[in-house]
Each structure stands twice: as C-alpha cells, then as structure tokens.
Amino acid sequence: MPSPWLNVPLADYEGHMRSAGVQQLDALSDLFADAVERCRPESVAILGIAGGNGLERIDGNITRRVAGLDVNPLYLEAVRRRFAATYDLELHCVDLAEETAKLEPVHLVHAALVFEHAGVGRCLENALSLVAPGGALSAVLQLPGESGASVGASAFPSIQSLGSHFSLIEPTWFREELAHRGFRLKHQSRRALPSGKGFWMGVFGRA
C-alpha cells in the first residue's frame, strides 16, 4: 500500500507542525541539535527527514557527511533546495518500512517521530544497521497527551489522514528492545509540549 505521506504536501506538514495547537517543529529541531552536540558525529543520517527541520543546527566543520532518508521524493527535493549549498548531502528516497536502506553506515542515526509512522520492524532494523561501530542512534518518540489524539488538530486536513497509520511507542519497551540488540542507553530526556503531549529522546551507543 502506498504511504499516506505521499498525499501530504510539505507546506501542510510544516504548517501543521508549526501551528499554535501543535508547536512541535522547534522542539524537534532542539532535540536534533542536542543529539548532534552530544555525539559530534563525522556523519549523520536522518530517517524521515521531511523538509530538513533542524539541519541548520549541524556544525559543518564537525559533520562532513549528511544523509537524509524519506519516503516522499518531494520532501527530499525541498531538502536539496534548502541545504545543498551548505552541506554535502546524500538523499535517499526509500520506504523504510518495506525496503532496506542502502548507504554506508554513519556515526549518528537520528530518527524522530518516524517509528510511530513506519513501525518498528524493518524501519528499526534499518536504523540499527546504519549505525557504524562506535556510533549512536538518537530516537525521539511522542508521548501521549490527555486527549489521546495521535495527530493534533490544525487547519490542514491532509494531515488527519496520517492518524490511522500512527502508533505510539513506549520508551520503556524501546529501551529494552535496543538493549537486547546490543545498544546501550547513554542519555535520555523528556520535553513537554504546549498541547499537553511530550517527546522522549533516547541516545543509544552501539555496545
């Protein structure tokens, strides 16, 4: 089945994530900045890169290789337009839930709000297999709000179609799963959102 993300224009996605009732874009950018500051990776791969939120927070003197992966080719085209002059970009159009990502492993894999949409089967295998020896995975998971709605309300109806393809992932389950697969938790943090929801970020090192 084609991904529902193919029907969501980037302007709708970013407008929704910036809207007053959601306000997730800046929080995600801050968490990405935190991950790259902690790990200072020579190379980074962002799974579900969307329009490249937070890419400007990368220090190009430290991180020489920047790979972005997404199922939506138009999102990748926007990333290219916005950032090709700044970074040596490697962009891969891939359905992480169905296909194997084919690129050289990197020192940091960042996966923010992607497992909720792409699942923890093939997508998690892709994420872990892309971590180079001695490298890290930073994962951002959404925490539930009181309303329980997976996708917040906003003026962008195309976004609502994503709700039925979204499953929250328990950070405790995620930590245990990664421990079984040889990834040690190095850091974790929580960030509250104005909507009452929140984000959890875990940074895992390959043991």
Ligand SMILES: C[S@@+](CC[C@H](N)C(=O)[O-])C[C@H]1O[C@@H](n2cnc3c(N)ncnc32)[C@H](O)[C@@H]1O
């Ligand atoms: C909620 S957004 C990610 C937010 C972004 N990581 C950030 O920090 O701002 C989810 C992204 O994952 C992508 N995506 C969803 N399912 C995917 C799949 N199966 N394979 C690859 N990308 C997928 C979507 O196209 C979208 O760009």
